[in-house]
Amino acid sequence: MRTMMYFEEITKETLYIAQEIVNSNPEYNVCDKGSANRTPSEIECELLNPKTTSVFIKLDDTYIGVIDFLMENPKDNCPWLGLLLIHRDYQGYGFGSQAYALYENEMQNRGVERVRVGVISKNTKAHGFWLSLGFLYIKTATWENGKEIFYYEKVFI
Numbered sequence: 001m002r003t004m005m006y007f008e009e010i011t012k013e014t015l016y017i018a019q020e021i022v023n024s025n026p027e028y029n030v031c032d033k034g035s036a037n038r039t040p041s042e043i044e045c046e047l048l049n050p051k052t053t054s055v056f057i058k059l060d061d062t063y064i065g066v067i068d069f070l071m072e073n074p075k076d077n078c079p080w081l082g083l084l085l086i087h088r089d090y091q092g093y094g095f096g097s098q099a100y101a102l103y104e105n106e107m108q109n110r111g112v113e114r115v116r117v118g119v120i121s122k123n124t125k126a127h128g129f130w131l132s133l134g135f136l137y138i139k140t141a142t143w144e145n146g147k148e149i150f151y152y153e154k155v156f157i
Contacts, residue, residue, distance in 0.1 A: 005098055007055040007106075010047050010066065017056065017063050019043045024088040031123050052082060057099040064090040065099055073116075078153075079107060081117050100133055104156065114155045121148040 010018050019040055022029065026036035033042070047054040047068055057065035068083040081103065086096045107115055117135065119126045127150065131137075135152035143149050 003060050005057065005059050005095070005102055007067065007102065008058050010054040010056055012044070012048060014056070015040065015044055015048065018047055018054070018066050021056075021063065021066050021087045022085060025085060028085065028123070031120055046083075057086070057095070057102075059090075059095065063087070064095055067099065067103055069103070069115075071110075071112075076116070079112050079115050081115055096129060097133065104154075108156055112156070114153055116151060116153045118143075118149045118151055121150055 019038060022043060023037045029036050029038055038046075047066065052068050052070045054066065054068045056063050057067060065086040066083060067081070067085075070080045070082060072078070073080045081100075084096060084100060084103070086099070104115070116138070117130055118141075119130060121140070130152050133154065135154045138151040138153050141149050141151060
């Protein structure tokens with residue numbers, strides 16, 4: 001039997017599942033926010049806001065990750081993928097790449113020609129991941145919080 005990957009909207013009622021997924025990645029949380037765990041209010045602020053779309057990555061009936069994206073960043077008029085995070089228990093099986101392919105396909109169906117991501121300079125694992133998916137380095141910038149961010153872009157052919 002073949003498994004099916006799809007996206008499901010994150011709601012206030014399912015936010016606790018998103019928190020569990022995010023908190024299964026303490027190294028990422030420390031790199032991003034300086035703390036191993038995110039609180040419910042931090043998760044709500046990040047994933048249930050009017051500016052971005054946040055969805056679960058599901059494999060059949062199992063929640064395995066989250067994606068958060070912005071269809072048009074007002075600073076550059078480009079879509080940005082702000083977060084693609086797979087639960088620690090499901091990492092190393094190619095699910096991140098599969099989830100990105102599903103996201104890219106959805107963006108192409110919406111007429112999007114490119115997407116950008118920002119990666120914290122210290123997150124070496126993420127740099128390799130995005131490069132392996134065909135993203136190209138654009139520039140380095142500094143966020144409001146002082147963190148150095150590498151910007152990557154992928155143009156769809």
